[in-house]
Amino acid sequence: MARRGAYAKGLAKREEILEAALRVVAEHGYRKASVREIADAVELSPAGLLHYFGSKEELFVAILAARDARDEDRVVSEDIVEGLLEIVGRNTAVPGLVQLYAQLAAEAxxxxxxxxxxxxxxxxxxxxxxxxxxxxxxxxxRIRSDLDPAWIIRSVHAMADGLQTAWLIDREIDMAADLRRFIALLEPAPAQNPAPGDAG
Known part of the structure; x- marks a missing residue:
């Protein structure tokens, strides 16, 4: 029973660390968010903090996983496209997490x-x-049937990731609007009504 209690306390502390880390990285970015700063936020030493994750790299991967879980929980729309656009739009408020994602995606x-x-x-x-x-x-x-679904999702995924990198350089870019324009190209062309006199 004592071991189970210690395990539960360890999980709770890990969640506390991730909540603090999400805030610190969102505010300060990947490079400025040190392990010491995150540790200070949860009243641990840097070594004590890394005890829960193993290494700084694994800590930052866990931060991304926590961000994904939070994003999925907050999506209101049941439509996959609208859900994606909702997340992309929300990312503009957390540039530090966008920077972390872009950095770790490259390091992967x-x-x-x-x-x-x-x-x-x-x-x-x-x-x-x-x-x-x-x-x-x-x-x-709702989507063109002549397109391979695997190609569509790879293209949308690549565009979303590329837009994040571009947005980190130029904050005037509207990532959600650009994605919406691309997705509109995947929709079937509207049916053309015959011009008067064409029928028969």
Whole structure:
């Protein structure tokens, strides 16, 4: 029983750390958010904080995972496109987390980096879910049926990630609006009514 209680307390402390880390990174960005600053926010030493995660890199991967879970919990729309646009629009309020995502996405190219497994799993999970939703949208006539759903989601995913990087450089970019324009290109062309005199 004591071991179970200690485990529950450890999980609670880990959640407390992640909540504090989300705030610190959102406010200060990836490079300025030190392990010491996050540790101070939860009254731990840096070594005590890393006891819960193993390394600084694994801590930052856990922060991204916590951000994803929070975003998914907050999505109001049941439509996959509107849900994505909702998250992208919300990201403009947390540039530090956008910076963290972009940085770790680049570092995940290294097979040995802890972020590699996180991004591989994240991509497989999101794309698996999104492809099923897109296939349903194609059957309903909301998305062009001549397009491969896997290609669509890869393209939207790549555009969303690229827009985040561009937005970090130029905050005038409207990421959600640009994504909406691209997604509109995937919709079937409106049916053309025949001009008077064309029929018969």
């Amino acid at each position: 190219a290294d097979p040995e980096h802890p972020a590699r497994a996180f991004f591989a799993h994240r991509t497989a999970r999101l794309e698996g879910y999104a492809i099923a939703e897109l296939e349903a949208a194609q059957r309903a006539g």
